[in-house]
Amino acid sequence: MAVSVLSNWAGEAPVAVFVAIGEGMRDRLERLFNDARFVRAASPRHAAIFLIAGRMRLEDREDLRRLHDQMPHPRVTLLWNAEVGEALGDAEVFTGSTLEVDIEASEAGRSDDAVRDRLEKLWQELASGERSSEPDLLHDEPPNSWEGIGPHGQGGQGMMGGTPYGRPMAMTSDDLRDGLALDLYTARFGPFLPMFPPGLLLEMTLQGDVIQSVKVVRPPLSQAGGNDVPAALLRLARLLDVLGLPVLGQRARLAAVGGATSVPLEKLSRAIHWAGATLAIPRGLGAVEGYGDTRTRFANLVSVANGFSPAMWPGLTRSAHLSSILPGLEWSEAMLVLNSFDDETLSTLAAIVEGADEDRDGHDHDSGHMHHDHGGPHDHDRHQGHGGRGSHLGNDYHGRHGGHA
Amino acid sequence: MGLTDLLFLALSAVAILSGWRVFATDSMVRASFLLLLSFVAVGLIIVMLAAPYIGVATVFMMAVEMMVMALFMVMFMMNPAGLNPMMMVHQHRFSIVAGVLAFAGLTAAILFTSFPKIPVDPSTPVVHDLGIELLGPSMLIFETAGVTLLATMIGSVILSSRSGRFGMADQGSRPPGLEPDGEPAGRQPEAGNGHHHHH
Amino acid sequence: MMELIAALLLLLFLSVGFAGAALVDGMLPAFLAGQSRPSWRRPIADAARLLQTQRIRTEAPDALLWFLAPVLYLALAIIGLAVIPFGPGLVTIPSEVGIVVWGSCEALTIVAVFMFGWSANAPLPLIGAYRYVAIALPAMLLSMFVLIGAALPAESLGFTEIVEAQRRVWNVVRQPAGLILFLMLGLAISLRGPFDYADPADLAGGTTADVSGPMVLAWKIARLTMLVSVSAVTATAFLGGYLGPLLPGFVWLLLKTALILVVLVGAGNFFARMPPARMMSVIWTMLLPLSFLMLLAVGVELLLWG
Amino acid sequence: MEIVPWVFLIGILSVLCIRGVHGVRHSATAPQQLPFLGGGTPDTHAWQRYHIRYYSMTLLFIAFEMEMMFMYPWAVVFVEEGGMAMMEMGMFLAILSIGIVYAWREGVFRWQ
């Protein structure tokens, strides 16, 4: 009884969706969430529906599977114009509207509405228990076997060695900023982190929250967004979200759609001014030659909201690259920088650099095993005792991953 | 046995047990917060002892101090979360004996001393009295404390920051080995044999 | 006897306040964002959804601290509220050092938030937790100066005396900037808007990024309760608490609390969040001297006209 | 007799705690437990010697915060003592302010 009351209520809840955005779908998806019935979850842990929209690269599939499994039960996946093969099991595919009228009209707005309806229907089925939650796609095994290994059965050895609870421990290295040699944290962030451009996969090494080194593993997926006013407004909305102004971001998104609910742009830009958004961006942050710093890029976007046409930027200098812009920044600053570029510039900045020390990691990582790094018999002796993990920054450190090259 | 006694017993048990667990737990964050728990229990006992200001202020001060303690514990201890259980002690038996002896000695002293019995009157405005004392008779102590705290602030800034008058504080440093003249602990040897390149 | 009545009133205050906070928090941002007709049923429906969602653990989390963090946070909110008088002599925990008790609640809140972020053993929550400590520590310092400014005219650290001392003039008149500083602290300890360094969007939810289902719900409940609590403290210290004509003191306090709560939720949506390093230096170099000056102004005012 | 509700309360709380902790410990499969990184994987545990960037600030903070202990009793007797109290606390705060200014000059409030 109590359970059914709960499910009834739950069915009314806004549908929490975690999205993985594929090629050319970003702007459309952001408009999808203008509807109050839907909430875009920041993390799969908060979502019930996994929406995969647009075409994905082959190597993204493994990440999608991982994201799928990170969601709590009950969960369901919806593929929207997505081609992911069998990677997501027998998830429901949505290729447009089911109504004939809509197929003929093939108008984006109509199809968006159809997706909304489908999402809502899915959630109601899930909440009422008609649809069962999807099982895991990956095998239920830890990245390294650990149970029963080691003196306490926790998988570790000595002070820092082994793989306690399935993962090795962080090792010490020098720091870029203040020379205290503390531990490094290396991980691949992305490709579907909500505050990252979709598809961008960075291998970052952090110390505390300062980024020590960055390597682009996969560039962002190309988006249709041009340089027109709606695209600029959407970009402004993303920056506003990162600045902690989701309400203003939402208004900018509504303005980008236009129509009856549209917000006067002057009002929006005044609100942004009074929010102190410009002051919240440090001067000189993420400066790129010819492109100003993050603050000027932001000011440009705001002036678009004021009615000026979007600025045109000159070509990039050859040397500008994310792997040289981001290191040394704190996480929050780095997120501001990442979101301040337009799509074209960003894809140039995030291009995979061809070079002697590069290793086409992007292709290695996706070959289907979660524990690519710690597999192999050699790893165990490496993690014992003083462990030989990454005491060098930058290229030397990357060399470890691309040893075969 | 009234509620007061029971509460006192419970709080003492919490204070002592969590104080002991501080040195028996693997996770540094847990250790810091256990110490905080011990302080909170003592603070509440102090409130029960008719010193509400000192008791609550103990909780207040120790909450932030133990927070900072946790930050530094995690920063400087190897294996801060205790993922691998560990025991980093020296002269262990001697320390146990010293601790027990201190406790026994103090207890004996307490039991065999007769203290005067002049309990504090519950109606005394203790906070007010303390304020008068601070501004009047003990004014010098108060201002001296200010100077001491200033010295502490300056000292801790000088010691902890990297840049100094004679250049960077960490120049020419090399970590010690776990055994004398051994390889630096927890790190990979500089310009090592590169064994990590072959896998 | 009075304490028992006060305890019942506390329960009433908590439930009314919490319901109001949930509604305001659920509807005001949606309204401000220009969405049409946010429904009052949403918060309840969302809670029902979270209750039915699986609770996920991460690899080797600190399960005990992870569980205790929301519990501690909630308990602190309730204790903070319990030292607030609902009328003359109507206090659940009558304490002559009320503002110090509240200060301890603030300090322990930092511990609770840190515990929550630390326990997940995951990078984004960890960064959020550490960031929060950097901002909340100095922000707490500000609030204590401001509260001491409120305690000066009352010649006492208890909230009842602070309210009684406002019969002539409310503290907001004595130190208007103090109210603003205290509202900032309110944003910081209820984790919202420009001071939400623990759960921000640039960390994909920060300390909550790896938490699911009932744990998210528990954390939300604790946050909202703390919002009610800090609003009530603000109303008591600056807006004369239960003082007011005609209506009973309890109602007055509730109304003033509601006003502050709406202001807090609104302000949380209209100010940008600075990078933590910048905010830390703003607090120490600009806001802290400001709070010194406020204290000086109150002192001088008391000496001349007190 | 008055302890019965306490015992009851503590009993309920401990049952809740045990259940809660138990719930965290025993749920989620291995792929579910992976920390959220947007699909990517970490190399190591996130627990590490975390490099806080504001350690000097925290040290300054503990020393400075000590002044609160003196300020609370001062606030209680301020009106009574009048100008004297003002002078003494002014001096005390001025001394401590020197420390803050010094720390600011040394760049303690920037992240290291």
Place this chain on the structure above:
Amino acid sequence: MTLATVLIVAAALIGIGLYGALSQQSFVMLMMGLELMLNGGLLAVIGLWANTMGGAPEGQLLAIIIMAVMAVDMAIGFALVTAVYRKRQADVTESLTTMKH
């Protein structure tokens, strides 16, 4: 809750703190031992103040001084730990023996 019981609790805290301060290899854990001893000291002072001094304010002042000592001890202690770590990249007391050379 008599004076003797309060003091015995304080003695227990001091004993545990002494054990910690003597046995722990790392600086920060050693400081935890010191703090615990001061904690016991604080309790003893307030216990004595409440039961034998009739509420003379000096007892409370002493308690505040103890707390100030804790704060100073922590601030300077951690600053030292940072300085030593910068130099030696270790936080165990043994690493200080090589500091003389």
